[in-house]
Amino acid sequence: MGRLSGRVALVTGGLGGIGSATAHLFAREDATVVVTDLAAHGPVPPSATYRTLDVTDDAGWQALAENLRAEHGRLDVLVHTAGIAMSRPLLDTSPEEFRRVQETNTTATFLAIRAVAPIMPPGGSIVTLSSVNGVLGATGLAAYGASKFAVRGLTKVAALELAEAGIRVNTICPGSIATEITASSDFADTDWAAYTRTIPLGRRGTPAEVADVALYLASDASAYVTGTEIVVDGGVSAGRRFPRR
Numbered sequence: 001m002g003r004l005s006g007r008v009a010l011v012t013g014g015l016g017g018i019g020s021a022t023a024h025l026f027a028r029e030d031a032t033v034v035v036t037d038l039a040a041h042g043p044v045p046p047s048a049t050y051r052t053l054d055v056t057d058d059a060g061w062q063a064l065a066e067n068l069r070a071e072h073g074r075l076d077v078l079v080h081t082a083g084i085a086m087s088r089p090l091l092d093t094s095p096e097e098f099r100r101v102q103e104t105n106t107t108a109t110f111l112a113i114r115a116v117a118p119i120m121p122p123g124g125s126i127v128t129l130s131s132v133n134g135v136l137g138a139t140g141l142a143a144y145g146a147s148k149f150a151v152r153g154l155t156k157v158a159a160l161e162l163a164e165a166g167i168r169v170n171t172i173c174p175g176s177i178a179t180e181i182t183a184s185s186d187f188a189d190t191d192w193a194a195y196t197r198t199i200p201l202g203r204r205g206t207p208a209e210v211a212d213v214a215l216y217l218a219s220d221a222s223a224y225v226t227g228t229e230i231v232v233d234g235g236v237s238a239g240r241r242f243p244r245r
């Protein structure tokens with residue numbers, strides 16, 4: 001029997017790197033998986049259902065929640081991975097760009113929690129995606145970092161308010177994971193080899209390594225864990241290493 005046997009799990013951004021790895025892992029752990037993303041359809045686990053959802057669309061969220069209630073009677077797990085990145089110096093970031101990142105990363109996380117909590121039974125688990133850049137500042141990430149710090153705060157408030165309903169809410173703060181999110185032109189001049197040398201474990205992470213943590217937070221293995229974050233960053237946020245001659 002899988003670790004999510006009998007659970008209904010929704011993975012947003014499920015065609016992306018971390019979302020796809022999570023959807024596949026959850027399907028292997030016997031969850032009934034519903035995947036959403038922006039495209040009309042995409043490669044999802046054979047047992048999963050796919051639906052199109054722009055996570056910034058509140059009416060879309062309400063319709064999805066109603067649909068989940070009608071089809072499954074409830075939702076046990078949400079892993080909200082949909083998100084965008086932007087790398088630009090603060091002074092070169094337009095107000096529209098800044099707002100777009102907050103809308104997609106932060107407001108959408110709020111809409112997600114607000115839509116699914118009412119159809120979650122006690123024992124439900126919501127997993128949001130912040131970032132190591134929601135824990136530490138980083139150059140070029142004014143809009144992204146602000147959105148990911150906000151997701152951590154939102155997650156803690158949701159955990160406090162939903163605890164009475166028996167719903168846990170936690171966030172994952174990945175470090176650098178090789179996915180499409182850093183494939184855009186924004187990151188074209190990033191020196192990934194030099195970046196990798198700053199990671200204590202000496203390499204970027206994989207989507208599967210984030211999915212493993214999502215599974216822990218989704219399952220009863222984390223039954224007493226709520227309102228917190230798990231950093232999955234190869235040690236980057238642990239502190240600074242003293243350079244040696």
Ligand SMILES: NC(=O)c1ccc[n+]([C@@H]2O[C@H](COP(=O)([O-])OP(=O)(O)OC[C@H]3O[C@@H](n4cnc5c(N)ncnc54)[C@H](O)[C@@H]3O)[C@@H](O)[C@H]2O)c1
Pocket residue numbers: 012013014015016017018019036037038039053054055056080081082083084085104129130131132173174175176177178179180181182
């Ligand atoms: N990859 C990393 O290094 C890293 C590090 C820290 C945090 N994260 C966070 O993890 C999450 C997943 O990132 P990833 O690396 O898998 O990226 P990804 O680009 O591979 O996947 C993100 C998915 O979100 C979807 N998406 C974007 N905007 C959407 C919208 N408005 N509505 C619905 N879907 C939308 C995209 O279509 C894509 O499939 C993001 O929230 C990201 O900020 C990633």
